[in-house]
Amino acid sequence: MSFLDLANITKTFGPTTAVEHIDLSIKQGEFLTLLGPSGCGKTTVLRMIAGFETPTMGTITLDGEDITHRQASKRPMGMIFQSYALFPHLTASQNIAFGMQIKKLPGTRIRQRCAELLELVGLGEVGSRYPHQLSGGQQQRIAIARALAVEPKVLLLDEPLSALDAIVRVSLRNEIRRIQQQLMMTAIYVTHDQEEALAISDRIAIMTKGRIEQIDQPEQIYNHPQSIFTATFVGTSNQFDGMVASAAQGRCKVGDYDIFTPPLTHLNNGAPVLIMVRPEEVSLLAATSEEAAHSKGDTKDNRIMGSIKLRTFLGPFTRFHVHSNEHTTLIADIPNYLAKRFTVGQSVLLSFAPDACQVFASDRRTVPSQVPVEPA
Numbered sequence: 001m002s003f004l005d006l007a008n009i010t011k012t013f014g015p016t017t018a019v020e021h022i023d024l025s026i027k028q029g030e031f032l033t034l035l036g037p038s039g040c041g042k043t044t045v046l047r048m049i050a051g052f053e054t055p056t057m058g059t060i061t062l063d064g065e066d067i068t069h070r071q072a073s074k075r076p077m078g079m080i081f082q083s084y085a086l087f088p089h090l091t092a093s094q095n096i097a098f099g100m101q102i103k104k105l106p107g108t109r110i111r112q113r114c115a116e117l118l119e120l121v122g123l124g125e126v127g128s129r130y131p132h133q134l135s136g137g138q139q140q141r142i143a144i145a146r147a148l149a150v151e152p153k154v155l156l157l158d159e160p161l162s163a164l165d166a167i168v169r170v171s172l173r174n175e176i177r178r179i180q181q182q183l184m185m186t187a188i189y190v191t192h193d194q195e196e197a198l199a200i201s202d203r204i205a206i207m208t209k210g211r212i213e214q215i216d217q218p219e220q221i222y223n224h225p226q227s228i229f230t231a232t233f234v235g236t237s238n239q240f241d242g243m244v245a246s247a248a249q250g251r252c253k254v255g256d257y258d259i260f261t262p263p264l265t266h267l268n269n270g271a272p273v274l275i276m277v278r279p280e281e282v283s284l285l286a287a288t289s290e291e292a293a294h295s296k297g298d299t300k301d302n303r304i305m306g307s308i309k310l311r312t313f314l315g316p317f318t319r320f321h322v323h324s325n326e327h328t329t330l331i332a333d334i335p336n337y338l339a340k341r342f343t344v345g346q347s348v349l350l351s352f353a354p355d356a357c358q359v360f361a362s363d364r365r366t367v368p369s370q371v372p373v374e375p376a
């Protein structure tokens with residue numbers, strides 16, 4: 001059952017429409033991330049939920065109550081900002097205690113809760129330090145403890161990790177997720193970092209131009225994007241412009257060649273399409289190897305001839321840029337133990353399964369043949 005509901009929310013600032021007809025239902029205890037490019041309206045949605053902005057149209061309901069026009073200070077929400085926003089003249093403990101003192105909780109209760117929260121965020125020993133005596137990551141942990149101190153029903157996080165270095169960012173995002181799950185807290189998180197969104201969320205709402213493009217679990221967003229925008233915004237893709245040759249069989253023409261795909265029940269024969277394949281779905285075979293020759297007639301996999309132009313070691317895998325014989329560059333991400341076999345300049349066969357193809361209706365004009373795909 002839905003806990004926080006945004007119904008038909010629009011927000012305009014003068015001539016600018018920041019958010020347009022958004023519907024969003026968030027379950028209690030759910031971690032939902034708003035992900036999208038700069039200016040797509042993520043922060044505006046969060047600020048309307050917090051009560052810092054009032055929607056131009058639509059309603060916001062929390063736990064069955066209409067809170068659309070309720071003052072921010074009267075909403076049971078805790079907000080965490082990119083800039084930590086701690087009070088510099090107060091110690092870590094005093095920062096955490098601040099909201100509880102405003103609420104006039106008894107001193108013993110405040111001290112006990114401060115100690116609990118410092119433990120929860122893994123900073124039991126720094127309560128007496130001032131913000132300038134803490135690292136960025138520690139300051140953000142204190143900001144999280146401060147937001148949780150008043151026992152909010154919803155935690156709102158606006159790019160909370162953007163100011164931190166890569167290692168702290170990863171460890172703190174795991175901490176945020178742990179704390180959220182431990183407290184079964186409903187959380188709404190804003191980021192433009194796709195890896196962060198995929199790692200931390202129960203569901204992701206992909207936003208563009210003030211609208212929600214797709215809401216889904218991270219795996220679905222990555223593996224089954226519903227639009228070209230989602231597919232290109234999240235992750236890297238090889239792209240082919242083509243045309244449906246047989247929707248029932250799952251076959252598209254890309255220039256003179258066929259690309260085999262899953263059956264295309266949602267498309268008609270002749271429809272222009274954009275076919276996308278993730279680089280980790282593409283395997284490399286040495287063009288002259290027995291393996292390549294043997295596998296040629298074996299499967300319905302798609303195959304493209306080319307030569308390796310660039311080889312980039314990326315830690316867990318190696319990325320190859322392969323220039324096809326018809327001047328298209330394709331990307332293949334290969335596990336390092338296999339990547340050792342391939343060098344720049346080598347002729348290779350790129351191979352990918354029909355199931356690896358995401359096919360979208362396209363309004364682009366089909367480009368002439370650029371990609372030599374060997375039929376199976």
Ligand SMILES: Nc1ncnc2c1ncn2[C@@H]1O[C@H](COP(=O)(O)OP(=O)(O)OP(=O)(O)O)[C@@H](O)[C@H]1O
Binds near residue numbers: 043
């Ligand atoms: N107070 C405001 N006055 C006028 N325009 C605003 C205001 N707040 C936001 N906007 C505009 O609304 C649009 C959405 O802004 P918003 O900050 O919500 O985007 P965002 O997705 O959070 O971007 P970023 O990731 O860069 O923070 C932008 O065009 C922005 O310029």
